[in-house]
Amino acid sequence: MKKNLLTSISLCFSLIFCLALPAAFADSTSAVDETTNVQYSITNSYEYVVKPNTDEWKKFTSTEEKVNASQIPQTILNKMTTKALVETVLKYPLLANMFAFNTKQEGFNAIYSNFNGLQELTKRTDAISELEQYQDKIGYLETTDNTIIAQGLYVKALLEALGSNSLIGSNSDITPYYTNSSVTTPNGTSVSTYKGLTWADHGLTATEASALQAQMVKAYPNATVVSSQNPSYNCHSYAWYSTSSTNTHWMNSASAYRTDGSYTSGTGAVGSKVDYGAGDHSGIVTYVGGGSGPNVKVKSKWGIYGVFTHNIVDCPYTIGSYSCTFWN
Numbered sequence: 001m002k003k004n005l006l007t008s009i010s011l012c013f014s015l016i017f018c019l020a021l022p023a024a025f026a027d028s029t030s031a032v033d034e035t036t037n038v039q040y041s042i043t044n045s046y047e048y049v050v051k052p053n054t055d056e057w058k059k060f061t062s063t064e065e066k067v068n069a070s071q072i073p074q075t076i077l078n079k080m081t082t083k084a085l086v087e088t089v090l091k092y093p094l095l096a097n098m099f100a101f102n103t104k105q106e107g108f109n110a111i112y113s114n115f116n117g118l119q120e121l122t123k124r125t126d127a128i129s130e131l132e133q134y135q136d137k138i139g140y141l142e143t144t145d146n147t148i149i150a151q152g153l154y155v156k157a158l159l160e161a162l163g164s165n166s167l168i169g170s171n172s173d174i175t176p177y178y179t180n181s182s183v184t185t186p187n188g189t190s191v192s193t194y195k196g197l198t199w200a201d202h203g204l205t206a207t208e209a210s211a212l213q214a215q216m217v218k219a220y221p222n223a224t225v226v227s228s229q230n231p232s233y234n235c236h237s238y239a240w241y242s243t244s245s246t247n248t249h250w251m252n253s254a255s256a257y258r259t260d261g262s263y264t265s266g267t268g269a270v271g272s273k274v275d276y277g278a279g280d281h282s283g284i285v286t287y288v289g290g291g292s293g294p295n296v297k298v299k300s301k302w303g304i305y306g307v308f309t310h311n312i313v314d315c316p317y318t319i320g321s322y323s324c325t326f327w328n
Helices: 015-019 063-069 082-090 095-099 104-114 116-121 127-138 146-162 206-219 235-241 255-259
Strands: 031-033 038-040 181-184 190-195 224-227 273-275 282-288 296-301 307-311 325-327
Touching: 082 116, 082 127, 082 146, 095 104, 095 146, 095 206, 104 116, 104 146, 127 146, 146 206, 190 235, 190 255, 235 273, 235 282, 235 296
Parallel strands: none
Antiparallel strands: 031 038, 181 190, 224 307, 273 282, 273 325, 282 296, 296 307
């Protein structure tokens, strides 16, 4: 569990102005990166061809399809000013995935590895400066609009990420407020957990967590929300320890359940545990069907978010290289 260094947004303008926010930030002049002498002539943010809340987006049955549809054409990406690039990254349809992993580093790395917009942003020498200016502008807004609230959280998370040389390719974590509990596997192996975490431990408020959850619902319209966001337990604890909504244990690793003989690998069936391997995610199989393509339904908790029922490949943990194994 990583302690996100996010704080509440100080706000003061109307919802009408908020909804027009990205356009208000547009710059009409080109820019030159003096360190590379590159001319950036595109000053408006990129409009993604397929967006959430559209019929085309709803037809996607895997996260990989969504990722592929959300890449920025290279001819545009190379010419965008950093300001336009920042606005484009903040509108990336899957940016809320950053909070769906056990650590913020894992979430950042997953998006960085599969989104050319974020890859380009990390190369810009003025990225932090432009993010700070964007943060200052949204810091004056007063709104209940979930998209704007989420953008404020994205900015803070990206500023923290880009300010650290260790985030890209790293899974290091910051020690949380306390580590004082454990649970046991069916064979009696002790597994360390964090007990009773609150939104404050995640650096969020309940309102901010709700705003982020709303973005996930838009990004994954074919998934069914089983329960709302919850700060106290995560996917590993839900799948391997307890599916109760009163579960208070956050478990960073469930490997002991697979290595001490409590479970054995096999064919997926209803009730099987699912290990997403490289995606560092766990779930429970709820349906196995026939036909072509992955036809398996899984119920799992997505980081700080709620519990979702979803197709096995339609979740934040199946982009890039991954492998699912089943345990009974």
